[in-house]
Amino acid sequence: MKSAVKAKNEVSRYVQTDSQKQLHAPEDSMQLHLYREIDKLQNELGSLKNKLEQMEKAREALPKIVFSASLRTTGPENTGPFNTDTTLVFRRIITNLGNCYNPASGIFTALVRGIYYFTGTVFHEVNVNTAVRLMKNNETIVTLWETYGHTGHGSVSNSAILQLEIGDNVYLQLAANTYIFDNHNHHSTFHGFLLFPN
DSSP states (O other): OHHHHHHHHHHHHHHHHHHHHHHHHHHHHHHHHHHHHHHHHHHHHHHHHHHHHHHHHHHHHSOOOEEEEESOSSSOEEEOOOSSOEEOOOOEEEEEETSOEETTTTEEEOSSOEEEEEEEEEEEOTTOOEEEEEEETTEEEEEEEEOOOSSOOEEEEEEEEEEEOTTOEEEEEEOTTOOEEEOTTOOSEEEEEEEEEO
């Protein structure tokens, strides 16, 4: 009789243990799934960090080319008129990172093939015609033009985005028989920078 009771208890304990395992099985499965997801996310995070580091290195390796200049260094003065079209020389350097702009000639020379942005602003006095061209090599890209008026001084601006090859020249050209003005307030300016190499 005791043997039968003992056997019954053993069977009961086995059944309970097996039932407990079954009860815990979903919980264990969920934990395993979470561990796998965490591991996957950690791997993805590591991959993203590596890509970010590579992008930062690539950004740092990009050439940095930008310039900004105004026409005069001191004092008020008209520039022009001249009998022929004349390259404007912006002598007061504000920024010239990469040294692509030459303040002695007024010409920007591309040292890197890429897409560039250029803009110019010129100031004029009363009763003066103003016509300035943004030039790429010997080609007119855009014109800064304003006919004279009687209401006072004025200014005009224009800009362009250009594909440049190494050695291409960009400059502002004053049209024959026209004027521009500048003084210590630096109204007349020329700027440009590399958007990206290609």
